[in-house]
Amino acid sequence: MKEPRSLLLVLGSIGGIWIVIFGVLKWGEYLLNSKPPVLEVSPPSRSPDEPLPVLWEIPLFSAVDQNGQRVTTQDLRGRVWIANFIFTRCTAACPLLTAQMVLLQRAVRHPDVRFLSFSVDPDYDTPTVLKRYAAVWKGDEARWFLLHMEREMLYRTAAGLRVAVLPLDDPVNPILHSNLFFLIDQEGRVRGLYDSNDSEAMKQLANDALALAGGDRWLPASELVAEESAAQVGERLYASLGCAACHTHTTIAPPLAGLFGKLVTLNDGRTVLADEKYVREAILDPAAHLVTGYLPLMPSYRGYLTDDELDHLVAYIRAQGGSPTTPQSADVSLAVDPVCKMEVRSGNDTPHLQHEGQTYYFCSEHCRATFRQNPARYVAPAKQVVERERSPR
Ligand code: HEC
Numbered sequence: 591m592k593e594p595r596s597l598l599l600v601l602g603s604i605g606g607i608w609i610v611i612f613g614v615l616k617w618g619e620y621l622l623n624s625k626p627p628v629l630e631v632s633p634p635s636r637s638p639d640e641p642l643p644v645l646w647e648i649p650l651f652s653a654v655d656q657n658g659q660r661v662t663t664q665d666l667r668g669r670v671w672i673a674n675f676i677f678t679r680c681t682a683a684c685p686l687l688t689a690q691m692v693l694l695q696r697a698v699r700h701p702d703v704r705f706l707s708f709s710v711d712p713d714y715d716t717p718t719v720l721k722r723y724a725a726v727w728k729g730d731e732a733r734w735f736l737l738h739m740e741r742e743m744l745y746r747t748a749a750g751l752r753v754a755v756l757p758l759d760d761p762v763n764p765i766l767h768s769n770l771f772f773l774i775d776q777e778g779r780v781r782g783l784y785d786s787n788d789s790e791a792m793k794q795l796a797n798d799a800l801a802l803a804g805g806d807r808w809l810p811a812s813e814l815v816a817e818e819s820a821a822q823v824g825e826r827l828y829a830s831l832g833c834a835a836c837h838t839h840t841t842i843a844p845p846l847a848g849l850f851g852k853l854v855t856l857n858d859g860r861t862v863l864a865d866e867k868y869v870r871e872a873i874l875d876p877a878a879h880l881v882t883g884y885l886p887l888m889p890s891y892r893g894y895l896t897d898d899e900l901d902h903l904v905a906y907i908r909a910q911g912g913s914p915t916t917p918q919s920a921d922v923s924l925a926v927d928p929v930c931k932m933e934v935r936s937g938n939d940t941p942h943l944q945h946e947g948q949t950y951y952f953c954s955e956h957c958r959a960t961f962r963q964n965p966a967r968y969v970a971p972a973k974q975v976v977e978r979e980r981s982p983r
Contacts, residue, residue, distance in 0.1 A: 633770065633783040633791065642773075642798055645780040649750025653708070653737035656721040661706075661735050663778060670803040671704040671774045672795065674786065675748065675755065675767040677711035678723040682763050683786075688727050690771070690786050695730040697796035699941070699954070700805040705734040710748075710755045710767045712741050751780070771795055775802050805954060824906025827899055836887065843888065844881050847910040857882045866949050869904050901944045908938075925950070928968040929957040945969065 634643065652662045672694060676684040688707070695705055709715035715723075720736035739747065748755045753768035773782040773795060781802065784795040828834055836843040852864045857880045862868055871878055873895070876888040895903070925936040932953045934940050941958040942951045945965045952958040961968050 633785055636782075642781045642802065644775075645782070646752075648772075648774055648778050648780055649747055651739065651743060651747040651750075653735075653739040653743070654717055655735040655737055656717050656724050656731070658717045661737060666704060666706075666774070667778060668776050669702050669704050670700075670776060670799055671706055672698070672799055673706040673708060673751070673772045673774065674770070675708050675710050675753070677709050677765055677767070678715050678719055679711060680763075680765070683767075683769050687769065687786050688723075688729075690792050691734070692727050692729045694771075694792065694796055694799075695734060697793075698799050698803075698805075699939070700800055700803045701733075703733065703799055703803050705729070707734070707736045708744065708747060709736065709738055710744065710765050712739060712744055773798055773802070820902050820905035821909035822906075823899075824902035824904070824909070827903055828906050831891070831894075831903075833903070844884060846907050850908050850911070854879075855882045856880060857884075866904065866908075866944070867947070869907055870900060870947060873900065873903060897944075897946070904944070927951060927953045927957050929960050 634645075636643070648663060650663045652660060655661050672691075674687050674691060676687050676691075678684075691705060691707060709720060715736075715738055717738055720738060724731050724734065724736050745755060748768075751768075751772055753770065754766075756766040758764055758766050769786045771784040771786055771792070772780055773784070775781050782795065782798055784791040786792065837846050849864050849869065853861050854864050854868070855861050860879070862879060868879075872888075874892040875890055877886055877890070880886055891900075924933050925940075926932070927934050928950055930953055934951045934953050936942070936949070936951045940951045941953075941955050942949055943958055943962060944950075945961075946969075948969075950961060950969075952961065
């Protein structure tokens with residue numbers, strides 16, 4: 591009777607020890623594992639042309655934005671919005687998350703789309719801190735809300751988006767949070783999850799948001815890269831044509847940084863607005879308006895530059911700052927999109943291009959691309975007027 595019982599005891603304790611060892615190993619594995627031990631949904635796979643699924647309703651939340659204004663779920667009804675989780679002290683994942691957020695704002699030019707960054711660091715990220723952060727990133731603060739919430743509300747909101755926020759005991763990465771972007775529709779329903787590390791997913795997000803908001807499809811790289819490289823090509827031209835040689839010496843020639851949108855006084859006493867047209871003329875026909883205080887030293891570049899080269903030079907000068915198409919005073923200038931005939935603001939953030947010395951403004955990248963393919967078709971009948979009502983100042 592005694593023998594089997596002690597055998598059982600021995601066997602039992604060996605089993606127990608193994609369970610303990612197994613547990614310790616598993617715990618170590620869990621600690622070592624870089625995968626967050628949080629409930630984290632993953633983006634459903636979907637081909638780009640499939641309709642967006644309706645995933646689930648977003649939770650009700652109330653937060654304070656970088657300007658101290660309250661933002662609630664209710665305020666966002668009727669709008670499409672894109673959200674992510676960040677914190678300003680984060681140097682690991684957040685710089686990329688915020689860079690993507692800012693790129694999305696560029697790609698999704700639709701005025702009704704909103705962008706929300708929920709801070710996961712309520713103790714540190716006060717509205718003031720968030721305001722500073724937004725300024726550093728130069729995001730579109732008219733549409734971008736950086737949100738501070740009470741901790742409990744934050745956890746509830748995260749859980750409602752089916753991700754978790756997890757403070758860690760790690761100085762480098764003190765708070766674990768999701769790297770996903772969420773797309774929410776006008777009725778407060780989650781319509782998509784997008785991995786911020788996947789640039790294709792980010793483009794898809796831009797297009798899905800535009801589709802939901804009823805905008806045109808975003809035409810990526812070709813359009814945006816062209817805009818960027820125009821200024822870069824212009825910079826090379828600027829150096830190789832000798833512009834820099836004179837214009838870096840203020841005693842020789844006026845500095846061009848910040849020129850766009852400035853009022854320039856000419857030597858005949860007139861004051862003119864340095865807009866697109868003025869800058870073009872200054873390059874092609876400098877004698878037509880001499881800047882006061884300067885000698886007529888500048889050669890005319892007419893005949894030396896192709897239309898494209900002139901565009902690039904102007905793009906480069908524009909890239910050096912100033913308020914590109916509007917003077918400091920708040921006049922609202924309107925133009926008509928030559929493709930769809932919609933009235934649009936002729937601001938620098940409106941898609942635009944140069945054609946035969948004229949600036950044309952478009953409601954969307956799509957119209958701009960359509961125009962570019964065959965400008966003659968859109969300018970022939972009636973030359974588009976892009977008059978700016980100059981404010982008397
Ligand atoms: C030989 C010196 C010289 C060179 C080279 C030169 N500029 Fe100028 N530029 C001037 C001077 C002097 C003025 C001011 C007098 C005037 O309005 O003509 C001026 C004026 C301008 C203005 C108007 C600035 C304002 O404040 O209103 C623009 C724009 C400009 N230049 C662009 C260019 C570009 C682009 C190039 C190269 C393609 C260039 N310049 C090459 C001397 C030069």
